[in-house]
Amino acid sequence: MSASGKPVLVVGAGVVGLTTGVVLAESGRPVRIRTADRPRDTTSAAAGAMWGPALLRPADRVLRWATRSHAEFTALAEDPESGVHLAAGTMASRAVLGDVVPPEARLIPDLRRCTRDELPTGFADGYRGTVPLIDMPRYLDHLVDRFRAAGGELLLSPVPMLADAVAESSIVVNCTGVGAHLFGDPTVRPVRGQALVVRNPGIDEYFVELTASDEFAAIMPHGDRVVLGGVAVEHDWNATPLRGVGAGIRRRCAEIDPRLADAEEIGELVGLRPGRESVRVEVERYEGARVVHNYGHGGSGVALSWGCAREAAELAVGAGERTAS
Numbered sequence: 001m002s003a004s005g006k007p008v009l010v011v012g013a014g015v016v017g018l019t020t021g022v023v024l025a026e027s028g029r030p031v032r033i034r035t036a037d038r039p040r041d042t043t044s045a046a047a048g049a050m051w052g053p054a055l056l057r058p059a060d061r062v063l064r065w066a067t068r069s070h071a072e073f074t075a076l077a078e079d080p081e082s083g084v085h086l087a088a089g090t091m092a093s094r095a096v097l098g099d100v101v102p103p104e105a106r107l108i109p110d111l112r113r114c115t116r117d118e119l120p121t122g123f124a125d126g127y128r129g130t131v132p133l134i135d136m137p138r139y140l141d142h143l144v145d146r147f148r149a150a151g152g153e154l155l156l157s158p159v160p161m162l163a164d165a166v167a168e169s170s171i172v173v174n175c176t177g178v179g180a181h182l183f184g185d186p187t188v189r190p191v192r193g194q195a196l197v198v199r200n201p202g203i204d205e206y207f208v209e210l211t212a213s214d215e216f217a218a219i220m221p222h223g224d225r226v227v228l229g230g231v232a233v234e235h236d237w238n239a240t241p242l243r244g245v246g247a248g249i250r251r252r253c254a255e256i257d258p259r260l261a262d263a264e265e266i267g268e269l270v271g272l273r274p275g276r277e278s279v280r281v282e283v284e285r286y287e288g289a290r291v292v293h294n295y296g297h298g299g300s301g302v303a304l305s306w307g308c309a310r311e312a313a314e315l316a317v318g319a320g321e322r323t324a325s
């Protein structure tokens with residue numbers, strides 16, 4: 001319970017807010033989540049999604065968060081109801097890669113370099129390995145169920161400003177994703193993504209193109225559906241699907257797996273990744289309240305969610321204080 005006896009207030013019910021809510025509620029704290037959007041209408045619901053190397057700052061903490069999250073997702077994969085499963089697949093590049101892999105990649109137990117004949121046409125290098133894949137709509141439902149089962153309260157109720165949040169509770173956790181831009185941090189910027197969801201023509205391996213380009217191929221199978229990507233457009237706030245983008249995604253993915261050329265379309269999704277110079281997990285004192293920030297995860301909010309949630313929860317209850325940005 002917060003110092004004033006009121007529930008801890010978590011703002012945001014994407015993967016970051018819900019996971020933080022679950023950690024706090026399962027530790028026995030009264031927790032209320034307020035969210036402007038239903039969980040299935042958040043950026044988190046539009047993610048592919050896979051656990052993978054994050055390549056974000058601060059590097060040492062990101063490695064710790066990714067490690068913790070990898071262990072949680074690997075355990076969750078034992079429960080088919082969670083929406084998480086382990087899948088083999090390929091991460092490939094059209095350019096030759098160096099020999100140094102990101103430190104998180106060492107968590108992939110069977111990671112190995114692709115042989116030449118394992119690479120699709122046009123690709124020069126890559127790795128194969130087994131990682132957790134997360135079917136986000138189902139997984140967000142799983143988190144909501146867990147949160148409520150632990151006594152948490154989830155309200156569809158936007159919080160206009162940080163001042164309104166601290167008027168409600170003396171402990172606030174800010175998990176507003178790209179919404180942090182209006183919630184006191186103008187350095188947060190959207191990195192727009194769009195995904196095409198199709199009926200699964202029989203794919204069980206993931207594929208992700210390693211590139212710095214804003215257009216790439218990503219194939220994430222989840223049972224009877226496959227989520228195809230991708231685009232990553234900086235500073236684009238447009239939250240509706242753009243005409244032509246889905247066709248480009250399908251063409252790029254069908255070059256990898258021709259079965260996708262005429263797979264039945266189920267829908268298109270858009271999400272605004274919360275871009276920031278570095279992920280922000282720290283405490284701020286605000287009008288006498290303790291505000292814990294947990295946002296700015298860019299394209300890796302799922303992959304870092306458990307590590308960040310556990311650290312944010314510790315900070316919320318006063319353990320391991322961290323205040324510098």
Ligand SMILES: Cc1cc2nc3c(=O)[nH]c(=O)nc-3n(C[C@H](O)[C@H](O)[C@H](O)COP(=O)(O)OP(=O)(O)OC[C@H]3O[C@@H](n4cnc5c(N)ncnc54)[C@H](O)[C@@H]3O)c2cc1C
Pocket residue numbers: 011012013014015016017034035036037038039042043044045046047048049050051052157158159160161175176177178179180183192193194195229230270271272273274295296297298299300301302303304
């Ligand atoms: C196409 C695509 C593919 C991706 N693939 C991956 C992947 O494979 N792996 C991976 O790790 N990540 C991936 N990502 C990135 C990942 O989706 C994000 O990093 C993550 O969803 C961010 O989660 P979040 O909870 O911080 O934000 P969000 O999901 O955006 O949630 C923010 C929450 O805050 C609420 N909110 C905001 N402002 C307010 C307010 N004032 N009052 C109340 N509530 C408020 C919103 O309503 C929402 O509930 C992908 C993203 C996209 C778009």
